[in-house]
Amino acid sequence: MERVAVEDAPGADSETRRFRSLASALDTTGLAINYFDVAPGEPVGYCYHRHHEQEEVFFVLSGTATFDIEEGDVVVDTGEAIRFAPGEWQQGWNHGDERLVVLALGAPREDGPTDLRRDCPECGDRTPVTPENIDGERVFHCDECGAEMGRFG
Structure with a gap:
């Protein structure tokens, strides 16, 4: 049995977002568990993405999440998944x-x-990116033109 408080789990904080890896703190083997606390106007994750093998479930504890998907936006309210x-x-x-x-x-x-x-x-489109770690920040560059597309510490 493992137990952890969200504030004690490893993660990263900024002025606009708080992230905690509960899976790391609980030492899970088959399940990823991540906690996000995000300011208005901010993304939950850093990129539009798809996992080849992993399914994901997002449960909204408070606030309203908007998910950008191929078919358009989907709004998920408090208490919904x-x-x-x-x-x-x-x-x-x-x-x-x-x-x-x-x-x-x-x-x-x-x-x-x-x-x-x-x-x-630069490309005027949603393009593939490759992240790299530079000086403690995650930096994203466009795979097509090389333009920097974001830095997150």
Whole structure:
């Protein structure tokens, strides 16, 4: 048996977002568990993405999440959950006026390949990106033109 308080789990904080890896703290083997506390206007994850092997379930603890999917936007309110099968494109956002708190569950925990995309200002389209760690930040560059598309510490 393992037990952890959210504030004691490893993660990363900024002025606009709080992330905690509960799976790491609980030493889960087959299930990813992530906690997100996100300010209005901010994304839940850093990229529009799809997992090849992992399914994900997002449970909204408070606030309203908007998920950008291939068919358009889907709004998920407090007390609701949404599931993405392997291969489904998605990115969560807080387009509301209050903080968004979401619990994300994924199985298997080590999900294998993931495709990432971001809006490239140079290409004018949502293009594939490759993240790299530079000076403690995660930096995203467009795979097509090389433009920097975001930095997150």
